[in-house]
């Protein structure tokens with residue numbers, strides 16, 4: 001199979017779909033890889049390293065999309081990329097379609113087979129291709145939040161850990177999954193007072209066992225959310241209903257009653273965000289203020305630490321890329337129900353139920369669309 005890797009074009013996005021080491025694995029399996037010139041240069045992955053691993057270098061994205069049987073990316077395709085896709089071609093990348101009707105329509109129109117990293121599952125109920133970036137974003141959310149709390153950034157001028165004689169800041173984490181756990185761990189490491197709110201009792205039990213008395217775990221109700229958000233210095237949004245638009249747990253009314261200079265970091269923004277006042281921002285302009293509350297809503301946070309993120313992402317995606325390349329999409333999707341859960345759009349139909357429901361579109365189960 002010919003696998004194509006275009007340069008990412010989203011704002012300040014420097015990750016790359018395949019590392020030279022991943023390219024070497026693919027060529028070792030007898031596949032060909034076409035990498036756009038300069039795709040990894042920003043993070044020190046030079047064209048020469050890709051060539052040494054067996055890749056061919058293409059001058060531009062149009063060539064990569066025109067020749068590749070499978071396009072491997074990081075972020076959702078931008079409109080000009082969607083228009084380069086064709087029927088029968090595989091697109092393997094993050095899509096986050098539920099809150100994005102425009103991209104959904106373009107992918108349906110393309111006729112391509114679009115497999116989303118974020119809805120691929122594993123046998124333990126996890127999301128193995130979302131998890132590495134959730135680890136990164138969870139850890140970054142506390143760095144970002146701590147920075148935004150500084151006066152010059154519009155924050156309250158509060159140090160997360162306090163100092164002897166002065167109280168620590170209060171950090172509230174909504175959702176105790178992969179992002180939430182990593183955020184809580186970093187916030188506890190900086191000696192903030194940390195509360196995690198989740199609607200899964202099983203998850204709260206695991207967190208309690210893992211962190212003990214240092215972490216307060218609370219069951220998610222409107223009451224609990226309101227009480228703790230109003231009292232917080234930093235709130236981190238980390239909830240997820242896989243594939244679906246994020247639930248708006250924090251209303252605009254609650255935000256208006258938060259402390260002036262408090263900060264919200266809405267990591268769930270890629271699924272639409274869990275604060276009613278959230279809208280996507282970029283690394284170039286990461287924050288805005290609503291009712292005195294600083295909002296950080298960058299939809300590609302891991303792009304900020306693109307080198308770490310690229311290696312972490314490739315560790316998780318490579319086995320699936322190899323599977324798709326070795327067997328073709330139909331056989332690979334037929335034999336692996338977890339990879340099949342990643343199929344969001346195939347040959348002009350939406351095959352992810354949560355996406356179809358979010359946008360009121362016709363849904364066709366993947367098995368039916370693939371003729372399995």
Ligand SMILES: NC(=O)C1=CN([C@@H]2O[C@H](COP(=O)(O)OP(=O)(O)OC[C@H]3O[C@@H](n4cnc5c(N)ncnc54)[C@H](O)[C@@H]3O)[C@@H](O)[C@H]2O)C=CC1
Pocket residue numbers: 118127130131133134137174175176177178179180197198199200203220238239240241246247249266267268269270271298299300301302
């Ligand atoms: N902005 C960015 O750059 C990035 C965003 N993300 C996003 O972060 C979000 C979280 O991802 P993960 O932690 O991997 O998901 P996860 O599935 O590991 O955790 C989500 C948690 O939310 C909880 N939850 C669901 N509904 C809830 C409710 N009503 N109240 C309280 N908790 C609730 C679930 O029980 C679960 O524990 C996703 O939207 C993901 O796409 C992930 C990486 C990067």
Ligand SMILES: CC(=O)C(=O)O
Pocket residue numbers: 075094130133134270299300301302303
């Ligand atoms: C998951 C995601 O949105 C990202 O890594 O950018």
Ligand SMILES: [Mg+2]
Pocket residue numbers: 208211212213214215216217
């Ligand atoms: Mg505890």
